[in-house]
Amino acid sequence: MAKPETTASPDLVRPTTVIEPPRLAERLGVNLFLASETFQLTGSFKFRAAHHLASHVPHSRIITASSGNFGQALAYACALTGKKCVVVMPANSAGVKVDAVRGYGGRVELVDVGVISRAERVEELAREQPEAYVASAYDDPLVIEGNSSLGAELAALDRPFDCVVAPVGGGGLTSGIITGLRRAGRAIQVIGAEPALANDAARSLRAGRIIRNPSEPPTIADGARTVSLGQHNWAVLRNGLASIIEVSEEKIVEAVRLLFTLANLKVEPTGALGVAAVLAEPEVFRHRAVCAVVSGGNVDPPVYCRLLAG
Numbered sequence: 001m002a003k004p005e006t007t008a009s010p011d012l013v014r015p016t017t018v019i020e021p022p023r024l025a026e027r028l029g030v031n032l033f034l035a036s037e038t039f040q041l042t043g044s045f046k047f048r049a050a051h052h053l054a055s056h057v058p059h060s061r062i063i064t065a066s067s068g069n070f071g072q073a074l075a076y077a078c079a080l081t082g083k084k085c086v087v088v089m090p091a092n093s094a095g096v097k098v099d100a101v102r103g104y105g106g107r108v109e110l111v112d113v114g115v116i117s118r119a120e121r122v123e124e125l126a127r128e129q130p131e132a133y134v135a136s137a138y139d140d141p142l143v144i145e146g147n148s149s150l151g152a153e154l155a156a157l158d159r160p161f162d163c164v165v166a167p168v169g170g171g172g173l174t175s176g177i178i179t180g181l182r183r184a185g186r187a188i189q190v191i192g193a194e195p196a197l198a199n200d201a202a203r204s205l206r207a208g209r210i211i212r213n214p215s216e217p218p219t220i221a222d223g224a225r226t227v228s229l230g231q232h233n234w235a236v237l238r239n240g241l242a243s244i245i246e247v248s249e250e251k252i253v254e255a256v257r258l259l260f261t262l263a264n265l266k267v268e269p270t271g272a273l274g275v276a277a278v279l280a281e282p283e284v285f286r287h288r289a290v291c292a293v294v295s296g297g298n299v300d301p302p303v304y305c306r307l308l309a310g
Helices: 022-028 046-056 069-081 095-103 118-128 141-156 172-183 200-207 231-240 249-263 270-280 301-309
Strands: 017-019 031-036 061-065 084-090 107-111 133-135 163-167 189-195 243-247 289-294
Touching: 022 031, 022 249, 022 270, 031 141, 046 069, 046 141, 046 172, 061 069, 061 118, 069 084, 069 095, 084 095, 084 118, 095 107, 107 118, 141 172, 141 231, 163 172, 163 270, 172 189, 172 231, 189 200, 189 270, 200 231, 200 243, 243 270, 249 270, 249 301, 270 289
Parallel strands: 031 289, 061 084, 061 133, 084 107, 163 189, 163 289, 189 243
Antiparallel strands: 017 031
């Protein structure tokens, strides 16, 4: 099979780090591989999408909403491409993520999502700056295309896994993985992992249409605090996802701890969703070779210490 084409710059986007953690695999009772994006530039898979988008839009200013990972990835991508960006973030965003956006040169707009949603503030800014490109962190063909580079890498790996389990928030990661795998001609099952407190994607898949959360969910997995899937993502996910496993907050915290103690990985709660899904429904993965995508490692030190300490 010819090596799949990747859409991201090989000079900037780092190949995913594949880890075979024997102690964690034994604990979970599955043949486990981890595809860790924690070593990606800006600490998560989001740089794949952000750099692809910033490199392909002609606009000099970009506006987006983010819980943090896409925001800092876009801020860095804009710095690399000579552009400016404004990132609308919830007022309760992780401090490490807010500081990173600013550190990379992005302008942060903090909003109380109980008063005004991130999307509403983005719309206001777009009216004030009509020359700017409004980028969704997940519902944008350029974002999906950028993330498809991860799917292409997984397809090209010489590893015997037969399913991929990955976090679902807005759907940008899973739709990108599915797109990359399909383009490579690989029939590898993709399973989503979503917090039970933010289960709009799972409800959407069951209903056959997009179901929205009434407000941003209060899950510890801040990357999954989305109101709904995007239309572009849904077009891929409705037939591309095998299923979505809903996981409790307790399983997310347990997964963060296990990744630290048994795989030596610092992972943010959203990034641990794939492993949490295996913990939540082990029978789905029994006797299968599983690739769990660890999507990011950006977490406030005090929060991380509390999670590890229990």
